[in-house]
Amino acid sequence: MLQYKGRTFTAGEVKRLFEERYPHLKVDWVQAADHCIDHICKDACQCAQTEDAIFHRPAYTTYIAL
Numbered sequence: 001m002l003q004y005k006g007r008t009f010t011a012g013e014v015k016r017l018f019e020e021r022y023p024h025l026k027v028d029w030v031q032a033a034d035h036c037i038d039h040i041c042k043d044a045c046q047c048a049q050t051e052d053a054i055f056h057r058p059a060y061t062t063y064i065a066l
């Protein structure tokens with residue numbers, strides 16, 4: 001995700017991004033909200049709330065790549 005650093009995405013754009021980058025993956029389960037440095041939810045990724053998180057979530061549907 002490094003090349004997207006600082007870019008702002010909506011949840012839908014994040015989904016499309018994963019589809020493009022990882023066409024072999026089933027993206028239905030890809031939730032940007034699971035990979036946020038400042039947000040955690042049930043069953044979130046291990047990177048949530050750690051320095052390895054992919055996104056910063058300044059607003060409910062806005063994600064900024066870290």
Ligand SMILES: [Zn+2]
Nearest residue numbers: 034035045047
């Ligand atoms: Zn993650």
